[in-house]
Amino acid sequence: MKKLLIVACAVALMNCNENPKSGYAIISGKISNKIPNELSINSYDQSFKEVLAVSADGTFSDTLSTNRSNYVLFDGKNPVFLYVEPGFDLNINYNAQDFANTLNITGNGAEISNYLSEKRKEEQELLGNLRTIYALDEAEYLDKLNSFKAKQESLLHNANNIPENFIKKEERNIHYNYLRMLGVYEMAHIQLAQDANFRVSEDFLKELNEIDYSNEEDFEFSHHYKALVSEYYKKKADNLSKTEGMPFDLALLKTLGEIPNKAIKNGLLFDFANFHLVKSENVKEFYKLYSEYSTDEENNKLIADKYKKLTAIEIGKASPKFVDYKNHKGGTTSLDDLRGKYVYIDVWATWCGPCVREIPALKKVEAQFHDNNIEFVSISIDKASDFTKWQNMVAERELQGIQLFADNDWNSSFVKDYGINGIPRFILLDPNGNIVNPDAPRPSDPNLVKVLSELGV
Incomplete structure (x- = not known):
């Protein structure tokens, strides 16, 4: 098999x-x-x-x-x-x-997968450029949204040989998508219309007040419903964080841990821990709270493994190493070659939009600290088949610092040892090869320059 x-x-x-x-x-x-x-x-x-x-x-x-x-x-x-x-x-x-x-x-x-394929085509045709749609005034936006919902429902009911139980759940899924788009409109319109004073009318969001946040079947079926439930509890956690003065991530764990429905509770706890455990400023407290609330044994095993890897890369501990990565300038480079200097590592890939958007800021920081005791290292985790693409991008964009190509993309031991499941990822090491920050500020974050200056780099 x-x-x-x-x-x-x-x-x-x-x-x-x-x-x-x-x-x-x-x-x-x-x-x-x-x-x-x-x-x-x-x-x-x-x-x-x-x-x-x-x-x-x-x-x-x-x-x-x-x-x-x-x-x-x-x-x-x-x-x-x-x-x-x-x-x-x-x-x-x-x-x-x-x-x-x-x-x-x-x-x-x-039949269902074919329906989903047609649904995606229709979404692309009906919604087009979301920025243009969010820029519409409230009445026009509602008209567009209701028209979109009606056409999706028509597509569903005209599809051939779709089981009735799927149709009922998909009807609710379409409605949840409609509700999500209601919920994001105000903030999106503020940004696109550049009108900080804009607010939706009093009854614009009234339908969101009717949501039942305890529907396990819809939680398992609809990613739109799951997103609505997640956002609902994030808002509750934000209030808890502010009233009790506790970090938001811990407030969210506590909030999620009190959800009555076990499947929804465990699902949201796992989703949050899986992506955010690595970002927590208090990994031990985060893991302790997660472990207290989660009752899903398989999820707990996965998070426990992630926690073990994270505690192996705590601040002050020796960094995992990379060895003999291909250097754009020729030859190979290992982490041990850089001892004696601070090392700021950028894990990226040519196909990663957010990574590429950090390039101008990275160049600026590199120039600011060019003559200081620090090396800026960019490690590409592109596939081996994209090696030439990587070489060309480094040359065309005139990327500075030490440009390296990882030995096995996402499966490189260095990437796995740091538990990297999303890029860009930035890591800061001291001159002895010890970890200063396993999830350092991005180049576009002003805190990076502040951190480097405080270290005396």
Whole structure:
């Protein structure tokens, strides 16, 4: 049996030798003219990513655990939105150079995934440029939103062979998307219209007051509902943080820990801890609170492993090392080569928009501290197939400092030892190779210059 999505059979609490219909689905297919990027299966919330093996002729096959229903198959450019249930057997075929016109999903259970594909096309056509839509005045925005919702509902009810239980849940999912767009309008309009005094009318958000935040079925099915629930508890945590003077991350853990519904509580606790444990200024207290409230054993094992890795990279401890990374100027460079100087490390990739946006600020900081006791090191985690692309970008953008190429992209030991699951990531080390900050301020953050100055760099 092919490698399982997420972690392993233990995560799904099932026997690998069971019939796929008991808890698994199969996806397979062929991508013609595949672009030279990895093919991966991802969760909607990007909490996990599994790389799939692709044959030379573009064919692939994998077995998925169905403890999740919604996935995105992604080749680096073209996303295929999939829905799976136990026993589904989906076959996905398309030409990567003409994705929109060639995507074809067949097999047992394909009807829902085909509906999701059409839904995405319609969303792109109806919404177009969101910046333009958020800039509309309130009445125009509501008209646009209601029209969009009506067309989505029409698409759903005109789809062929969609199970009734899915239709009912999807109707609510469409409504939750509508509610989310109501909720973000005021802030988005303030920014786009550059009108700090703008406020929506008194009854604009009245429908948000009708949301039931304890619907477990919708929490598991709808990422829009999940986002609404998450935002609701973040607002409660913000109030707690302000009234009790406690850090927001700890206030949120405490708030989430008091949710009556166990599935919603554990789901939100895990999502928050998985991404934010590394960012906490008090990792031990964060982990202690998480452990007190979370009752999901599998989630707890994953967070415990993350915690162990984080405590291995605490401030003052020796940094994990990289060895013999290819240097853009020629030869190789290891972390030990830089002893005797502070080291500011930027983990990035050419395809990462937020990483590229930091380049001007990084150049500015490098110039400010150019003659000081510090090395600025940029480590690319691009795929080996993008080595030339990396070389060209470094040259074209005249990137300064020490430009290195990691030995195994995301799977490089240095990246894994720091628990990096999102980039850009910045790390600051002292002249002895010890950790000053495992999640240092970005170059665009004024605090970086302040920190470096206070260290006497």
